[in-house]
Amino acid sequence: MRQIHAYTIDLTRIGGSGDFPCPRCGAAISPDDCTEEAYEIVEPKVSSYGLEEVVICCRRCGSQIHLTGFSLLQKLEKAELKQKRNSGLSYFAHV
Numbered sequence: 001m002r003q004i005h006a007y008t009i010d011l012t013r014i015g016g017s018g019d020f021p022c023p024r025c026g027a028a029i030s031p032d033d034c035t036e037e038a039y040e041i042v043e044p045k046v047s048s049y050g051l052e053e054v055v056i057c058c059r060r061c062g063s064q065i066h067l068t069g070f071s072l073l074q075k076l077e078k079a080e081l082k083q084k085r086n087s088g089l090s091y092f093a094h095v
Contacts, residue, residue: 011069025061
């Protein structure tokens with residue numbers, strides 16, 4: 001019987017574009033990889049607040065990787081969008 005290794009990665013602690021190596025074998029895992037050659041999405045976990053966690057499986061070593069930090073990322077994206085909207089406001093001078 002094969003033992004499954006499980007890891008948790010907090011996406012808020014990853015810099016750059018979200019790429020990271022598999023904690024066990026080092027395989028490159030990228031959110032831009034639409035082919036699922038490096039990993040397989042096993043289970044997305046959603047709550048009433050949105051995406052909470054995604055469980056993926058590394059295709060090279062079979063490790064399960066629990067990706068967390070989505071709720072904070074969603075809050076940051078909303079704050080960024082709000083800031084962009086506010087910075088685009090026009091100011092009128094009253095004469």
